[in-house]
Amino acid sequence: MSTNRTFTMIKPDAVANGHIGAIINDITAAGFKIIALKYTKLTEETAGKFYEVHKGRPFYTDLVTFMSSGPIVAAILEKDNAIEDFRKLIGATNPADAAEGTIRNKYANSIEANAVHGSDSDENAAIEGDFFFTAAERF
Ligand code: GDP
Numbered sequence: 001m002s003t004n005r006t007f008t009m010i011k012p013d014a015v016a017n018g019h020i021g022a023i024i025n026d027i028t029a030a031g032f033k034i035i036a037l038k039y040t041k042l043t044e045e046t047a048g049k050f051y052e053v054h055k056g057r058p059f060y061t062d063l064v065t066f067m068s069s070g071p072i073v074a075a076i077l078e079k080d081n082a083i084e085d086f087r088k089l090i091g092a093t094n095p096a097d098a099a100e101g102t103i104r105n106k107y108a109n110s111i112e113a114n115a116v117h118g119s120d121s122d123e124n125a126a127i128e129g130d131f132f133f134t135a136a137e138r139f
Helices: 012-016 020-029 044-050 060-067 082-090 103-107 122-132
Strands: 005-010 033-040 072-078 116-118
Touching (some): 005 122, 012 060, 020 033, 020 072, 020 103, 033 122, 044 122, 082 103, 082 116, 082 122
Antiparallel strands (some): 005 072, 033 072
C-alpha cells in the first residue's frame, strides 16, 4: 500500500550552487507537503551506509565522496502518489536526459552531481526517512 510519502535530499552540488530555495519552491509548488526538513552533512561513513545498495557499482566510491563533500538538505515529503510524482518532478538520473523543466534539468551538472535524490519505492522512502529523522522531528 502506498504511504503517500517520499524522501529527498538536495545534494551538495545544488546546495553549493545556491539552489536550496528554488528547489524547495519547485517541490512545494508541485503540491508536496514538507513533513520533515533538515540541513546537515553526511560523513563518508553515513553516505556509504545510505548508498549501501550501490556498493560494488563502479561509481560507488566517487558517489560516497561526492555526497559527503558538503552540506545537504534532507526532507520527508507527502502527496498522493508521492514516489512516482516526485520522480517525475526531478527527472532522469542523468540531467542530459532529464525532461525540460524538471529539477535535474534546471539545476544539475552531471549524472553524479544531479542536484536531488528521490526515493524509488515506498519501502525505501520509509528506510531513508528513518535514516535522518526521528518521530518527533515529523510534523
Ligand atoms: P536515482 O534513483 O535517479 O538517484 O539513480 P540511482 O539510484 O541509479 O543512482 C543513485 C545515484 O548515484 C544517482 O542519483 C547519482 O548521483 C549516482 N549515479 C548513478 N549512476 C551513476 C553513474 O553512472 N556514474 C556516476 N558517477 N554516478 C552515478
